[in-house]
Structures are given as C-alpha cells and as structure tokens.
Amino acid sequence: MPAAATATALPDHRATRVRAEALAQRMSRLVLVDGALHRAAADASFPVENPATLATIGNAPRCGTTDVGRAVASAKEAFPGWKALPARERGERVRRAADRIEQDTEELAGLLALETGNALATQARPELRAAIELLRLFAGLASELKGRTLPWDANSLCYTTRDPIGVVAAIIPWNAPLLLTAAKVAPAIVAGNTVVLKTAEQAPLAALRFCELVQEFVPPGVVNVVSGFGEEAGQPLAAHGDVGKITFTGSCAVGSAVMHCAADKICPVTLELGGKSPNIVLPDADLDCVVPGILTGMRFTRQGQSCSAGSRILLHAAVYDEVVARVVDSLARLRIGDPLDEATEVGAIISREQFDRIERYIAIARDTPGARVLCGGARPRDARVPGGYFLEPTLIAGIPHASPVCTDEIFGPVATVESFDSFDEALAIANDTRFGLAAAVWTRDLSQAFRFVDGIQAGFVQVNQYITPRATLAYGGLRMSGLGKENSLESMLDHFTSSKTVIVNYAPAAR
Numbered sequence: 001m002p003a004a005a006t007a008t009a010l011p012d013h014r015a016t017r018v019r020a021e022a023l024a025q026r027m028s029r030l031v032l033v034d035g036a037l038h039r040a041a042a043d044a045s046f047p048v049e050n051p052a053t054l055a056t057i058g059n060a061p062r063c064g065t066t067d068v069g070r071a072v073a074s075a076k077e078a079f080p081g082w083k084a085l086p087a088r089e090r091g092e093r094v095r096r097a098a099d100r101i102e103q104d105t106e107e108l109a110g111l112l113a114l115e116t117g118n119a120l121a122t123q124a125r126p127e128l129r130a131a132i133e134l135l136r137l138f139a140g141l142a143s144e145l146k147g148r149t150l151p152w153d154a155n156s157l158c159y160t161t162r163d164p165i166g167v168v169a170a171i172i173p174w175n176a177p178l179l180l181t182a183a184k185v186a187p188a189i190v191a192g193n194t195v196v197l198k199t200a201e202q203a204p205l206a207a208l209r210f211c212e213l214v215q216e217f218v219p220p221g222v223v224n225v226v227s228g229f230g231e232e233a234g235q236p237l238a239a240h241g242d243v244g245k246i247t248f249t250g251s252c253a254v255g256s257a258v259m260h261c262a263a264d265k266i267c268p269v270t271l272e273l274g275g276k277s278p279n280i281v282l283p284d285a286d287l288d289c290v291v292p293g294i295l296t297g298m299r300f301t302r303q304g305q306s307c308s309a310g311s312r313i314l315l316h317a318a319v320y321d322e323v324v325a326r327v328v329d330s331l332a333r334l335r336i337g338d339p340l341d342e343a344t345e346v347g348a349i350i351s352r353e354q355f356d357r358i359e360r361y362i363a364i365a366r367d368t369p370g371a372r373v374l375c376g377g378a379r380p381r382d383a384r385v386p387g388g389y390f391l392e393p394t395l396i397a398g399i400p401h402a403s404p405v406c407t408d409e410i411f412g413p414v415a416t417v418e419s420f421d422s423f424d425e426a427l428a429i430a431n432d433t434r435f436g437l438a439a440a441v442w443t444r445d446l447s448q449a450f451r452f453v454d455g456i457q458a459g460f461v462q463v464n465q466y467i468t469p470r471a472t473l474a475y476g477g478l479r480m481s482g483l484g485k486e487n488s489l490e491s492m493l494d495h496f497t498s499s500k501t502v503i504v505n506y507a508p509a510a511r
Contacts, residue, residue, distance in 0.1 A: 013340045016120070020110035020340070021057055024048065027111075027205045028058035031067055031227065032212060034074040035220025041066040042228070048205060051117035051348040052339050052388040058115075060204040063228035065236045068196070071224040075167040075194035076242050078221025083164050083192040090190050091142025093217040098135035101128075101213050112178060112206040113339040117348030117389065120340050122301040130470065131182035131210070134487065137471040138186040141489050145191060145497065155507035162497045164192030165268070166244035169237045171258070173250045174200035174350050175305040175411075177207045184247045185214065187492035189222055193245070196224045198234050202350050230254060241265060247495065248272070249307075252480050270484035270495045272307065272476060274409040275437030277458065278430035279310030279466060282423065283318040285442035289464060291326045294415075297440055297466030300334060300393045301345050304413035305354075307481075308438040310466055312406060313395075313417045314426050320419045324397070327417075328375045331393045336380045349389035349412060358391060358412035361405050371399040376413070401429060409435070423448060431457045436478030440466040459485070 029045055030037040040061030047056040061067065082090070101108065105128055113124040145162045152158035170184035177200060188195050199207045204227040211225045226233055234254075238246050238261035248258045249272040262269045279297045281290050295301075297310030304311065315323050339347035349355040365371045376394030394414045399405050406416050420426040430439060439458040443449050449463045459477040460469065469475035469487055476485035485491045 013338065013342070016106075016110050016340050017114070019107060020114040023107060023111050023209065024058040024114060024205050027208050029061055030208065031061055031063065031071070032208060032215065032223065032225040033067075033071050034224070035215060037208075037212060040226075041070065046201060048115055048203075049351070050114055050388070051350050052386045052390070054388050058205055060199075060201065060227040063226040063233040067226050067228075068233055068236045068240065071196045071226050072167055072237070072240050072242050074221040074224050075196050078219055079164075079166055079194045082189070082194055082219060082222050085192075087142040087145045087190070087192065090192060091139040094135055094186055094190055094214075095139035097214045097217045098132050098139065100216060101135070101210065102132050104213065105129075108178070108206060108209060110340065111209060112203075113347070115203045115205050116174065116177070117339050117350055118302060119344040119347040121342050122345050123347065124339070127176055127179050130468075131178040133471045134179070134182040135186045137487075138190045138492060141492060142190050144489055145493070147499065152503060155505060157504040157506060159502050161500045161502065162191075162493060163500065165496060165498055166193060167242050168193045168195045168245045168247060168496065169198070169240070169243045170195055171198045171234050171238065171246070171248045171250065172200060172207065174202040175302070175307075177203045178210050180249050181207045181210055183486050184249075185211065185223060188245075188247070188496045189218065191492055191496040193496055194222050194224075196226065196237060196243070198237050199225060199227045201227065201229055235261065238262065239264065243267065245496065246270070255482065268495070270486070270491075271482040272484075272486060273437075273480060273482040274435055275307045275309070275477060275481050276312060276407065276409050276433050276435045277308060277310050277438040278312045278314055278440075278456075280314045280426050280430060280439075280441045280452070281316060281319060281323060282426075282441065282443040282445070282448060283316040284444045285319065286444065286464075287319065287323060287326065290323060290442045291330055293440070293442065293464075293466050294323075294327055295330055295334075298413075298415045299468070300331065300413055303347060303349055303391070304393075304415070305350065305411055306468070307409070307411075308460060308469065309415075310438065310440060311410065311415045312430070313415055314420055314429055315417060316426070317419045317421050324374065324395075324417060328395060331375050331395065334393060336382075336390055336392065337385050346393065346413070348386075349391055352389065354411065355389040355391065358410055358414060361408070361410045361412075361414060362394060362396075364403065365396045365399055365405050368399055368403060368405075371403075372397050374417070401432065407433065423451065427452065427455050431455070434480045437481035438462075438477070
C-alpha cells in the first residue's frame with residue numbers, strides 16, 4: 001500500500017487515551033446487577049485487550065451460573081413494578097437516558113475505540129450517535145404499545161392487548177456493542193420487560209458503562225449486565241427457566257445453539273446472524289456513486305467487521321476494469337492508524353484470533369490458481385502505524401465462486417470481485433449463498449432495479465446506495481442470516497410483547 005494510505009504524522013491524542021484508559025479501569029471486574037455496579041461472584045476474570053497496541057486495558061469478570069442467576073433473579077423481581085409503570089413513562093425515562101448518554105459522547109466513544117480498535121472518527125462516534133438515535137426512537141414509540149378492538153357479537157366487547165413478556169436475555173457481539181445494546185435493551189424495556197445483557201468478551205466495557213448510564217433512569221433490576229464466555233455465561237443465560245425471550249446477534253453456529261436452548265422451553269428467539277452479501281453494479285450505473293458506495297457497503301472503515309458488509313462485488317463486464325481501478329485507488333488512500341487519532345479512517349481488527357482467521361482466507365486466495373490479490377492482503381508497512389492487529393483493505397479477483405473465500409463470512413476487510421455478462425447471471429450468483437442478509441444493486445434502469453428487488457433473497461435490500469442499518473429501518477435476514485427484524489416499531493411489538501384476545505360479554509342475561 002502506498003505511503004498515502006497509511007497513518008501520517010498527526011496531533012497527539014494522549015489525553016483522549018488517558019481518559020479512555022481510566023474509564024476502562026473503573027469498569028473492570030464489575031457486573032451491573034440490581035441497580036448498581038458490583039464485583040462479580042466469579043473469582044476468575046479475563047483481560048480486555050486494546051487491539052491497536054496489544055496492551056491490556058482492563059479485566060472483565062468470567063461470569064458463570066451464579067452471576068447469571070443473580071442477574072436473572074434481579075430482573076425477575078423488578079419486572080412487575082416496571083411493567084405496571086405507564087408505557088409513556090417508561091419511554092420518557094429512556095428518552096432522558098439518551099440525553100444523559102449524549103452528554104458523555106466523547107468519554108464513551110473513546111472507550112469504545114480503545115477496546116474495539118474501531119476508529120474514533122469513522123466508527124466509534126457514529127456508532128454511539130446511532131445508538132442514541134435508537135434509544136430516542138423506541139422512547140417515542142412507547143405510545144404505540146396498544147392492542148386493537150375487533151367487531152364481534154352484539155353485547156360483547158372484543159379486543160387484544162400488548163403485554164411485556166418478562167425477563168429478556170440479550171446477547172451481543174463485539175463489532176458494534178453500543179449500537180446492538182441499544183437495539184436490544186431499548187425496545188425491550190420500553191415494552192415493559194426487564195433485561196439481562198451478556199456482553200462480548202472482546203468488548204465488554206463500553207456496553208457496561210452505557211447501561212450504567214441508563215440505570216440512572218430506571219428502577220434497580222430493570223437493566224442488568226454480565227460478562228463472560230459463551231459456554232459459561234451465554235448458555236446458562238439463554239437456558240435459564242425464568243428467561244422468557246432471547247435476542248441474539250452473532251455467528252450462525254452460536255445462533256443455532258441459542259435456538260436449541262430456546263427449544264427446550266419453547267421460548268421466542270430473535271437471531272441476527274451472518275451474511276455474505278452481494279453488491280451488484282449494472283452497466284448503466286453512475287460510477288461516481290458506485291465507487292464510494294462499494295467502500296461504504298464493504299464497511300472498510302469498520303475493517304469489514306459487519307454482518308451486512310457487501311463482500312461479494314459483482315461487476316458487469318462492461319464496467320469491470322474501470323470500477324476495479326477506481327476502487328483500488330480509493331482503498332489505497334484510506335488512512336490506517338491509531339483508532340484514537342482523529343485522522344484515522346481504518347482501525348484495527350478486534351483480536352489475534354480474528355486476525356489469524358482473516359489471514360487464513362487470504363492465504364487460501366493466494367494459493368488458488370488464477371486468483372489475484374489486487375490490493376492489500378498484508379499488514380501496513382508504515383512504522384507509524386501501531387503494532388496491533390492492523391490489516392490493509394483487501395480486494396481479491398479471479399477466485400472461484402465455490403471457494404470458501406466467496407462462500408464464508410470472513411468478517412474482515414476482504415472483498416472479492418467478480419465479472420458477469422447478464423442480469424440473470426448476476427442474480428443467480430447473488431442468490432447462490434446460504435445467507436440472506438443484505439444486498440444492493442446500482443443502475444439507472446428502474447425496471448432492472450425492481451427485477452432485482454423481486455428476485456434477490458435478502459432481508460435488507462438497497463438500490464443505488466449501501467448504507468448501514470438505521471433507526472426505523474426494519475433490519476434482519478433470511479435463511480442462515482437469522483430470524484426476525486430489529487430497529488423498528490414492528491420489531492418492538494413482534495419480539496418484545498405477547499398478546500391476549502379478550503371477549504367481554506357485558507349483557508350475559510341476554511344470551
């Protein structure tokens with residue numbers, strides 16, 4: 001990668017780092033249960049690493065059944081009182097929590113960048129803004145928690161209700177911990193439920209602090225947070241008999257295990273899982289929009305660590321060479337460096353495990369006859385880039401569609417590019433996957449656009465753009481990409497409430 005692509009000499013951001021590290025230490029070894037931060041019952045803990053420098057910034061409790069049981073018991077005890085509070089009052093409290101979190105934007109964004117390796121300017125702050133937007137969305141939707149009246153017999157009133165379920169288990173991954181905390185906690189508690197959140201072991205601290213701020217506005221036990229590994233904390237939480245709903249974001253394998261836990265107790269589940277999403281460019285597309293759209297769609301400024309990333313780039317043969325040349329040039333200009341530096345656009349991969357996994361897929365590509373790494377595929381060579389898990393944005397051509405590089409979710413800054421000759425060919429390639437999360441097409445021809453919308457098997461489809469999920473946009477996938485939608489009114493009603501059908505005969509003597 002050219003020197004222009006790597007970090008340049010930039011202002012000193014030690015003050016931001018010092019504040020973030022101090023907050024990380026304050027949140028270390030704690031859980032949030034019954035309205036306050038406590039030392040966990042578990043003696044064991046695990047280090048939280050800054051993926052940009054490999055330094056340990058704190059420790060998180062390695063919770064097991066005892067801590068999980070305490071958190072669920074706290075949530076269960078808080079449920080009747082929280083449920084009884086009028087819905088608009090619950091919404092008002094969440095709105096005030098959003099205002100409070102907004103006051104601490106810089107503190108939280110710094111901690112988020114520190115523990116995830118995501119760049120402060122291009123990812124950490126935008127993620128926090130999106131999380132606040134979700135809190136405000138669901139706060140404002142509290143008045144929509146209502147049933148319906150139905151026409152029925154004379155002398156009868158027939159209606160339905162919208163009732164909270166009870167204790168919700170929310171299990172989140174590391175790639176967007178604050179956004180996903182908001183997406184799960186906000187609709188659950190506005191609907192009248194209580195929550196136990198299990199954070200990701202790679203990034204537990206910012207989510208804990210986020211929920212501590214929410215806690216200022218809700219009764220003890222409404223929001224609880226534990227940390228730990230999936231088998232030791234996530235599994236007993238999902239399987240707990242007092243948990244009435246599970247909402248999970250993560251890998252397909254763990255999502256399947258969550259469903260098994262839910263099946264044993266017939267518990268409703270929302271799953272937001274993986275993707276291998278196509279980004280299709282037709283020959284009449286506006287290439288000035290396409291090229292930045294490919295970079296945004298691939299989430300390169302999140303190091304590709306997004307389930308909706310458009311990692312399969314399909315280009316019509318007529319525009320293939322020009323688009324590839326312009327994308328390679330644009331990737332070479334992205335600034336890689338310290339996530340806390342304001343000028344950094346691309347940060348670090350979350351962990352050694354994930355970094356090694358990505359490198360294995362790049363090695364598969366290098367060993368595949370005919371495949372070419374068009375750019376990236378290695379660590380940045382600039383000495384000013386910290387010594388952590390940094391990887392250049394990578395574009396690979398000539399890889400067979402059946403290769404694991406094209407079929408598996410790599411979850412890193414690695415995209416493949418492939419040529420096609422006809423619309424039908426492109427659609428067939430796009431649908432040749434076990435996933436069905438996101439997809440995009442670029443064209444000036446609306447008839448082709450709507451043919452694509454009708455034919456693509458994905459839950460989040462865009463034309464002439466590839467933005468990230470936002471508040472009010474129902475987001476979720478098909479097939480192995482999961483069950484259910486998030487981020488909308490319907491998601492709150494469908495996933496965090498149950499319903500009764502009630503018939504009142506108000507003139508029984510007439511029967």
